[in-house]
Amino acid sequence: MASTNSLSRKIEQNGVVSPSNNEAHAKLIAELQGQVMHVPNMLSLFPTWPSGGRNKYYKRLKARLDEIVASVYPDEASRRRAGKNDFAFFASIWYPEVEYESLFVAGIFSYWIFAFDDLMDANDEDLSMDLSASARYREQTLDYTRYWLGLEPLKPQTSTLAKLSSWLLPASRGEKGEKGWSHALLSYLGIKSKREPVAPNLPCSTFKEFGQAVHRNHSKAFREGLAKELKDYFDHCEIEQKERLTGKTSVDFDSYVAIRYYTSAVRIYCYITQITYGIEIPQQILDSPEMQALWKEVDINIIIGNDVLSVKKELAAGCVHNAVPVLYHQGRPLDAVIPELMRRLETCRDRFDEAAVVVQKVCSKESEKVQEDLVKYIDGLRTIATGTIDFCKIAERYGLTSYFNDDEAI
Template identity: 20%
Template sequence: MTTIQMPTISYPFPSGLNQHVHEAQQHIVSWVTSYGLLTTETAHRRFEKARFAWLAARAFPDAALHELCIIADFNTWLFILDDQCDEATVGRKADFLRSMMAGLMDILHHNRQVTPETGGPISAALSSIWERMRAISSPAWRLRFIRSMDDYFTSCIWEAENREAGITPSIADYVHMRPYTGALLADIEAIEIIEKIYLSREVVEQPLVQRMIQACNNIVCWANDLFSCTKEARQGDVHNLVLVLQHARQCTLQEAINEAARMHNEEVAIFVALEKLLPLKGAEADYELLRYISVLRSWITGNYDWSVKDTGRYGIGVGEVVAA
């Protein structure tokens, strides 16, 4: 057995926590129970430990209670679905996933009303989330959100095909697909309806802002890969930046961890540098753009605080020496 030193991670951004976090957690518990999303005692224990409302409350610190509950439900649903795809045998069956995810996309495309009895817990829960999202969003936003969910589902199938074929993706392929497998792009789209930040598409689609969104996504996803690499190595999954680096470079796990940490820190530096170059014009629109960037910052620090401080979801802390 070897031991590894997990890198210390820090961010130059403040941490925040939504004032409605406790009410949101109570809501999630009731919502998950009502839809029957937890089917085993192990799943119940993991859910209680996860405290999913804390992730939403850290990522969206200024959201009102109703909106916070919507996004907390959505992220809880994503984690339950993702855990099923990653850890259960279903995650190795691409054809089954294709069929299931086509049904989920049908709910989004056609606003289908589904109950646990007519469509099962996962579909019914998504139907509930989507009904509430539609009530507070524009048609243009819905199309963007549906596109981000389609990208996420496609990436889940890509992972399943790799598992079935015994393929470890190349570094380039993994880095390209990781923003989609993390589903964070859907959460970033949700900034508009959850925090009520309405930016023009011209502003959001500026290359500088898009690169900051990409950096935020990379930071969050690669931090998660660092936190979970030993767990996923034990499970035999290869969809992790550390494990992809180790395979491609035929290096030790520690060397791969060090390189993943370097890549992660480089993205933090890029985010900070680009923030200083934001095209602020002294207009009212600047305030909205700064609010938007503030939520990206909150996602970065919030993901870290939730993963390491609030829940210990991955079972290790930064700076620790752990057995691998």
């Protein structure tokens, strides 16, 4: 973590805030670090939800992702740091029953989004300290993701003639991503079609393989829905970054969750879960108030589980955008914060189960396949919620394994 003084100087140079504005975060971190936090076995709160699974293809996926990490990071220190995250283990816990190809899609996406998130959060990274540079990076990343999902950029650069030609010659890109005869004709005529954007950096380039897989197997409506969630994620990462750089702390749990609801990336994983299960819930169901209520509960569930178990790591990184510091900042002692979050977690669990019943009732007239997919999907969302707790407890990324008691409390 950079010192408060050096951090403040960097922000002042970028014209964002004055040197004193980050002192509040530094003080909050200093108060919390060194305190003892007692956390019960959170998985015991979910006795009827699926948990504890491990995908049989874990080792195979880990070997493949290790190769990708080695190709992305030229230096040993960066490779070692990335290896601590073990994205294969994460994907194997979240999706314990899917086949290898689906697991790989979840694994490569998880590597990509963890890398993006860490780049935005790290107080020792130039990009995370510069609002203008990070805004450009997010815009480039958005263009890159839309391209590989087979979607038009939000700010099209293509000429009117190219658009007309693409309409007249629609097969400019095949299902497997190869360039077809119409693309060759456009090139021969000197007409620029949709241009492949340059990846902002090597870690971002790993989205290509994920995007191609989604493009091959899912409808445009589905891909547009996923792209919308990615944009919401990027937009709220900017809000969170501004709060971090200006020393702002959310005034209460609800205002914190209003932003974290998007930066947690859980809504994106509500699409990834469909991809890994090889299903596509109709978009009108995904957009319905009933399904959105279900998404909200699994999102808050994962936010609480992750925040409680990752707070040690995040405070060490200089980050207070976490439910534990937010509630502590309101004047609650630490030994009251965790019980409150456990009560919220139980309430969230019950609301999810109630919302699941409502979704299935509303969709009772859908086809048999849609109803079967919904049952699988809802249990999949339960699995990623319990899987978050499982992963955070065990993964080297969070450094908690030495704190377990015999009853799995921490």
